Amino acid sequence: MFNKSKKKETFFAITCGEKSIDIYGVTDLPFKESVIIQKSVEFYNDPCPCYIHRGAVCNRLYCEINAAIENLPVDLLTGCDIPGIILEYLDLDASKKIFIEIRRDV
Numbered sequence: 001m002f003n004k005s006k007k008k009e010t011f012f013a014i015t016c017g018e019k020s021i022d023i024y025g026v027t028d029l030p031f032k033e034s035v036i037i038q039k040s041v042e043f044y045n046d047p048c049p050c051y052i053h054r055g056a057v058c059n060r061l062y063c064e065i066n067a068a069i070e071n072l073p074v075d076l077l078t079g080c081d082i083p084g085i086i087l088e089y090l091d092l093d094a095s096k097k098i099f100i101e102i103r104r105d106v
Contacts, residue, residue: 010066011103017096023103026062030091035061061089075102 010026024030039057040049049057068083077083077100092098 010069013101013103014090014092015097015099016093017098026066027058029062029065029089031058031061031089032091035089065089069102072102075104076100077102 012024012026012029013021014024015021036049036054036057037047039060040046040053043057043060044053046053064085065083068085072083074081077086078098082098082100086100087094087098
């Protein structure tokens with residue numbers, strides 16, 4: 001009766017340089033502020049997004065990242081294996097070695 005299938009959740013374990021691993025749920029990813037503002041202007045013509053527009057923009061970005069990783073054959077990404085959209089959207093120090101482990105259904 002109440003046996004709804006649980007939606008698979010994706011987590012990212014991100015290591016940047018010598019920094020310890022940070023684990024993010026897909027809805028907690030650290031987006032660059034400049035990307036949020038740019039997309040807010042693009043989608044809503046709003047250069048100073050309220051929390052509603054900010055949330056809607058972040059939701060679209062999550063969906064784009066999920067689509068980019070959905071069919072990847074590996075769960076550990078580094079260097080040129082990391083889709084460009086992730087490097088473009090996330091606030092990571094690209095001058096350091098970045099490892100992203102994708103943990104599905106944790």
